[in-house]
Amino acid sequence: MSPDPGWYKRAVFYEVLVRGFKDSNGDGTGDLRGLIEKMDYVKWLGVDCLWLLPLYQSPLRDGGYDISDYMKILPEFGELTDFTAMIEAAHQRGLRVITDLVMNHTSDRHPWFQASREDPEGPYGDFYVWTDDPTTYEGVPIVFVGAEESNWTYDPVRRQYYWHRFFHHQPDLNYDNPVVQETMLDVLRFWLDLGVDGFRLDAVPYLFEREGTDCSGLPETHAYLKRVRAVVDADYPDRVLLAEANGWPEDVVEYFGDPLTGGDECHMAFHFPLMPRIFMAVRRENREPISEIMSRTPKLPETAQWGIFLRNHDELTLEQVTEEERDYMHAEYAKDPRMRAYLGIRRRLAPLLENDRDQIELFTALLLSMPGSPVLYYGDEIGMGDNIWLEDRDAVRTPMQWSPDRNAGFSQADPGRLYLPAVMDPIYGFPSVNVEAQQQNPSSLLQFTRQMLEIRRQHPIFGTGDFIELWSPNPAVLAFLREDGEDRVLCVNNLSKHPQPVELDLRRFHGLTPVECRGGVPFPTVGELPYLLTLPGHGFYWFALRG
Known part of the structure; x- marks a missing residue:
């Protein structure tokens, strides 16, 4: 490459x-x-x-x-x-x-954990987080609500409790142990030496624990991610680190690191809250959920990028929505309780959209045009x-x-x-x-x-271009511009199942001709008057603006 x-x-x-x-x-x-x-x-x-x-x-x-x-x-x-x-x-x-x-935890079958159980004073005795007091880190949320009752599980061999943010058979590694930190860096080097182009770092916010916190996104975690990034930048240029950190965009930007350096932690992070709001906006036929979350999305460091997706191997996660919004999503997209898992919905894209081809095309167009690098699920x-x-x-x-x-x-x-x-x-x-x-x-x-x-x-x-939302009086239409220099694409999306008109203020592009990208059809040249478009139900346009 x-x-x-x-x-x-x-x-x-x-x-x-x-x-x-x-x-x-x-x-x-x-x-x-x-x-x-x-x-x-x-x-x-x-x-x-x-x-x-x-x-x-x-x-x-x-x-x-x-x-x-x-x-x-x-x-x-x-x-x-x-x-x-x-x-x-x-x-x-x-x-x-x-x-x-998976940096945060291992299987309880891992030889490290077996050695830690059986020989607390041995070389792996401190590889995991152990305690005699299961009220330690009290109040930290349980990730798999319903499947686990506590973040601590008693081990009858060691006669202590071990910490796990996920399932009880996935004990968390102890990153306060410097040997664990070095060992995991060696794991990264092993696969990078084999030619892999990067990693999605699973559950990366939970590496460290501290009393009185929610044990997520702690300063020690960010300090360790800077070490990981330094190794990658020094020895493996062109490789990428993608953080799985489920949070609000203004919080997740911390996983990119110092903006003054262009970013010195992960190159990418998922924009989790955007995805459910695309589903909400289309079902409500109103762009407000998308507009609101994009207005909260901060500018990224120079080397950073969002990862965006519609569906993946997990449930459609609803952690970053209100309880009222979660109830709405369940009612609209998961009427059968079997469709639900944890706080989300375990369905693929086509069934979620009732196999409606127009909706599937609209969602795909949104995925491929919103800011970030899109992820398609096989x-x-x-x-x-x-x-x-x-x-x-x-x-x-x-x-x-x-x-x-x-x-x-x-x-x-x-x-x-x-x-x-x-x-x-x-x-x-x-x-x-x-x-x-x-x-x-x-x-x-x-x-x-x-x-x-x-x-x-x-x-x-x-x-890589700027994202500029264009206001219109019709709330069912989401219009935005992707722009960098002379390369400009106008994206207009009808979130309603009914045909919709929209008037856009395009005076800044006076004299340019919108050319529809799929068919190469030139539309009327932009003038001083509001630019009128009509869109079919769940229709969309991508226009290249050309002189």
Whole structure:
């Protein structure tokens, strides 16, 4: 890959569950060799970077986020040689690859934790957070409400309590121990040396604990992230650190580090509150939820970028909304209680939008035009469905639907051996929703998504340009400008299911001609009068403003 320090600002990420993407050896589980087989599809789609969910050795009690060996690949996925072959295959096609790294905790099966339990005075005795008093750090919120009753669990071997911000089988590492800090830096170096282009740092706010706080985003955590960034910048230029920090944008900017240096912690962080507000705005047919959260979004340091998404491998999280807004989202998008998980909604994009093609296209256009680097979740480009009868988050982690053949073309295994059953319902089942059919259909959702990605590539301002919202008297229309120098794109979005008119003040662009990006059609030249547009229900326009 040619050197490009700012590649992540212009990139579109494609989130892949390796277990669910392609099975190369017929054992019913996707693997790295299967991903290599489908790398040409990823390149054809038009994304820039793969984001792979955890690949490490794990007992899989939490989808691989419970790691039992940081230096080994889960055997079902392959070996380290398969991993390096996958990296090479991606790089040969101009694609980058980032992986999940869980720094906060390990599995309770990890040899470090077993040694810590059995030998408190040994070299791993202080690798985890232990106490005799389970009221320590009292009042710290429980992440998995309903699944866990406390952040402390008693261990009968050591006869002490250990700290866990997530499930009880995921004990938190003790970052007050300098050896833990160095060990985790060695883990980063190991994978960076193998060629990975960066990491999504899972649960990164929770590395340190202090009495009297909520044990989240503490100064010690930020100090350690600066150490991590310094190592990456010094030894691994062009690599990226993406923070998973679920908070308000004015708080999350702290994970970018010092703005005076251009940012000295993570290069990227997810903009979690934007996503539910897109869903709210469209259902309410009012732009206010999006406008309000964007007005609260501060200017970023020079090297920083938001990561934005519609759906991913977890539930549609509703932590950063009010209780009233959460009730509204549940009522509108998760009428069946089985669709809910923790504080969110465990559904894919197409079922959330009731398979309404116009809405899916509008949401995709918003994802690709709002400020930040967008993340597509595997299968959403073809409108894959979910299976709410599966447990927990497995509802949205079913096999990729490649063809109408056996097991959706995912695997040659006996259907009963699949890690999860392929979706087979009449609307979203693989006989009707699959890559093979949509590649051959010029009007398919897959071809639409590919076209929009191509248009985005032609306009780097979608990744790096300014975002300027344009006021209009019609609250159902969200209009904004993406601009950097002479590259300008006007985006106009109808959040209502009914046709809507809108008048925009474009006098600043007097004499320029809006050219619709999808068809290349020139619209009337901008004059002194308000610029009138009419949009179909859930319609949108992208206009390149040209002289």
